[in-house]
Amino acid sequence: MNLDLLLLAAVDGLSYASLLFMIALGLTLICGVFGVINVAHGSFYAFGGYSAATVLAWLMPDDASVPLLVCALLCTAILVGGALGALLERGIMRRFQDRDPVLQLLVTFAVFMILENLQRMIWGSTPVNAGGLVGRMGTIELLGVTFMKYQLLLVPGIALASFFGLQCLLRYSITGRKLLAVIHHREVATALGIDAARMGLMTFALGGALGAVGGALSVPMTTFVPGVAADMVVTSFAVIATAGLGQITGALVASILIGQARALAVYTLPELEVVMPYLMMVLVLLIRPSGLFSVAEARRI
Amino acid sequence: MRHPAFSVGIGCASAALLAMAWIWPWTRMPVITFLCYGMAALGLSVLMRAGQVSFGHAMYALIAGYGAAFTVRTFPGTDALIALAAGVASAVIVGVVVAAFVSRYRGIFFGMLNLGISMVFYSLAGKLYTWTGGTDGLRLERPPLLGMALDRGGFEWGMTLLALLLALLLGWVVQRYFRSSAGQIAIAIRVNETRLEYIGLSARAAMIEAYVISSALVGIGGALLALAQGLMTPEGGYWLRSGEYVFIAILGGAGHAIGAFLGAAVFELILLVGAAYFTAIWQMVLGVTLLIVIFFAPSGLVGRFRQFRPGRAAEDQES
Numbered sequence: 001m002n003l004d005l006l007l008l009a010a011v012d013g014l015s016y017a018s019l020l021f022m023i024a025l026g027l028t029l030i031c032g033v034f035g036v037i038n039v040a041h042g043s044f045y046a047f048g049g050y051s052a053a054t055v056l057a058w059l060m061p062d063d064a065s066v067p068l069l070v071c072a073l074l075c076t077a078i079l080v081g082g083a084l085g086a087l088l089e090r091g092i093m094r095r096f097q098d099r100d101p102v103l104q105l106l107v108t109f110a111v112f113m114i115l116e117n118l119q120r121m122i123w124g125s126t127p128v129n130a131g132g133l134v135g136r137m138g139t140i141e142l143l144g145v146t147f148m149k150y151q152l153l154l155v156p157g158i159a160l161a162s163f164f165g166l167q168c169l170l171r172y173s174i175t176g177r178k179l180l181a182v183i184h185h186r187e188v189a190t191a192l193g194i195d196a197a198r199m200g201l202m203t204f205a206l207g208g209a210l211g212a213v214g215g216a217l218s219v220p221m222t223t224f225v226p227g228v229a230a231d232m233v234v235t236s237f238a239v240i241a242t243a244g245l246g247q248i249t250g251a252l253v254a255s256i257l258i259g260q261a262r263a264l265a266v267y268t269l270p271e272l273e274v275v276m277p278y279l280m281m282v283l284v285l286l287i288r289p290s291g292l293f294s295v296a297e298a299r300r301i
Numbered sequence: 302m303r304h305p306a307f308s309v310g311i312g313c314a315s316a317a318l319l320a321m322a323w324i325w326p327w328t329r330m331p332v333i334t335f336l337c338y339g340m341a342a343l344g345l346s347v348l349m350r351a352g353q354v355s356f357g358h359a360m361y362a363l364i365a366g367y368g369a370a371f372t373v374r375t376f377p378g379t380d381a382l383i384a385l386a387a388g389v390a391s392a393v394i395v396g397v398v399v400a401a402f403v404s405r406y407r408g409i410f411f412g413m414l415n416l417g418i419s420m421v422f423y424s425l426a427g428k429l430y431t432w433t434g435g436t437d438g439l440r441l442e443r444p445p446l447l448g449m450a451l452d453r454g455g456f457e458w459g460m461t462l463l464a465l466l467l468a469l470l471l472g473w474v475v476q477r478y479f480r481s482s483a484g485q486i487a488i489a490i491r492v493n494e495t496r497l498e499y500i501g502l503s504a505r506a507a508m509i510e511a512y513v514i515s516s517a518l519v520g521i522g523g524a525l526l527a528l529a530q531g532l533m534t535p536e537g538g539y540w541l542r543s544g545e546y547v548f549i550a551i552l553g554g555a556g557h558a559i560g561a562f563l564g565a566a567v568f569e570l571i572l573l574v575g576a577a578y579f580t581a582i583w584q585m586v587l588g589v590t591l592l593i594v595i596f597f598a599p600s601g602l603v604g605r606f607r608q609f610r611p612g613r614a615a616e617d618q619e620s
Contacts, residue, residue, distance in 0.1 A: 037409055037412075037413075039544075052463055092592070095596065096595065096596070099595070099599060100599070101408065101409070102349075102352070102354045102408075103551070103595050103599055105354070105409075105412075106354075106461060106547065106548070106591065106594055106595060107549055107591075107592065109544055109547075109548070109591070110588040110589070110592045110595070111592075112588070113584045113585065113587050113588035113591070114584070114585050114588035116584055117581075117582055117583075117584040117585040118585070119412065120581075120584075121581065121582070150310075166318045203372035230539075230540070230541055232383070234413065234420055234540055236414060237417075238413075238417055238420075241409075241410065241413040241414075241417070245409065271425075271428045271429065274420075274427075274428065275420070275421050275423040275425060275428075278416075278417040278418070278420040278421045278424075279421060281414075282414065282417050282418060282419045282421070283412070283416055285406070285410065285413075285417075286402060289405060289406060289410065290410060296530075
């Protein structure tokens with residue numbers, strides 16, 4: 001395998017990892033606060049991607065500038081994802097709050113089925129893509145290999161910005177500290193006067209927005225068809241399980257690991273491409289039963 | 302529910318199913334599908350009694366289906382029963398190996414690990430074109446049943462009978478297991494595992510046992526369905542299928558073996574009615590049904606039924 005190919009694989013892996021991270025970030029946040037794996041997260045991703053593609057298709061013919069397009073892409077996704085997330089929490093999750101976590105997981109599965117159907121009703125089953133944006137952003141040369149600017153700069157940039165932004169939010173803002181307290185121990189946090197329900201609503205809105213941005217960023221690079229949500233959500237399950245549930249830095253490391261492993265597999269063993277994330281997850285979980293970055297949990301008798 | 306009315310009810314329902322399948326041949330495939338889903342969901346409810354939900358059990362349907370398909374294709378003329386046995390045996394072998402390590406995990410990690418392993422099998426089944434036929438799947442010749450070479454209608458009728466017999470038998474066996482001490486230990490895993498260990502019982506052994514039973518049950522459903530359809534595709538092992546099994550098990554309730562079949566009947570009805578009358582929104586109907594069931598009957602149809610019979614409810618309160 002020559003160096004150019006390795007570089008290509010690394011950049012592919014990087015952009016894939018960034019997308020994966022955006023989606024896993026929302027999922028792991030929700031998981032941290034609610035202790036529930038949100039299957040409907042795949043629908044946030046799909047809705048973000050589809051709506052961004054629709055908006056881009058409106059703007060594209062008017063010869064809009066690239067920054068405007070990118071801005072429109074992000075804003076649409078944040079709005080759609082945030083609204084969906086908030087609606088889901090307010091309308092449904094709150095009513096099942098005290099149920100068994102397994103039942104809550106199934107509630108999100110039910111929501112996923114409903115949203116999947118809605119998505120097919122709104123956008124139909126024709127493939128949707130917004131590749132024009134990638135073309136307009138042009139290319140850049142790195143070590144003699146030509147790359148898409150979109151893939152090399154924009155996507156990883158936004159992923160890193162979200163990571164640092166979220167870390168700052170969690171560490172230095174009051175709301176963020178409250179959120180961390182809820183993640184750490186919901187009951188004690190409530191006893192300290194933190195409105196856990198409001199935090200929950202925020203988390204879902206934020207998680208939804210992150211998932212939708214992930215979708216919006218991938219729609220220029222891949223084609224969206226019905227079923228894309230189901231595929232993406234299980235891959236991001238693999239990421240957060242590898243990372244340890246609720247671990248943000250862990251999610252970053254795990255997405256990079258899984259993204260690079262997948263990109264390497266694409267160039268060397270294409271048969272294993274799809275299997276890679278799950279293989280990694282199974283391997284990690286076998287060695288560290290609750291993920292790479294998990295913290296020890298007290299035993300309750 | 303050791304009640305004469307219960308046995309009579311089961312008998313009547315079976316007779317009605319058979320009569321329906323005999324009179325309208327087009328109902329045979331839906332009946333077989335319903336019974337196969339019921340058996341698979343029964344496998345999930347075995348695990349659910351231990352408080353564990355697997356989002357990857359469709360892999361055993363996949364493995365058993367391909368096991369049966371390979372048997373039929375490699376040895377033409379093999380009896381359907383032998384192919385079924387071969388399929389189930391392969392699912393059980395994989396189940397034992399997987400159980401050896403997933404039995405340590407609980408809750409979300411148990412579900413995720415199963416999901417991950419099932420996705421490995423699913424992706425491999427889709428990619429290894431030369432062996433599995435890729436996403437087009439494997440077509441299999443109609444095998445003889447009990448030594449008789451049958452035409453399509455006869456074979457489907459035979460498979461309906463076989464599926465019903467197996468469903469009744471397995472339902473009875475699993476209900477016996479639920480009432481046995483091994484089955485009660487599984488409940489204790491959900492209620493309080495630490496206490497279980499303190500009285501000197503191995504939670505891990507109980508988990509392995511429950512897991513292998515569940516993989517066999519899902520395998521039987523999968524292999525039977527593959528043989529009846531004459532086609533095996535990787536779709537049968539996708540995680541959404543596993544989710545459907547969980548859905549059925551929740552819908553029916555894990556309190557009694559009959560729950561899985563009640564759930565499967567409702568599920569199949571929604572699908573059939575949906576396909577006929579509201580093609581565009583059947584998935585939404587499924588989702589809404591699931592929400593309603595979880596909201597109003599978290600322990601499924603069986604749990605709902607038991608609420609009205611307090612005398613009986615006491616013995617399975619924990620389930």
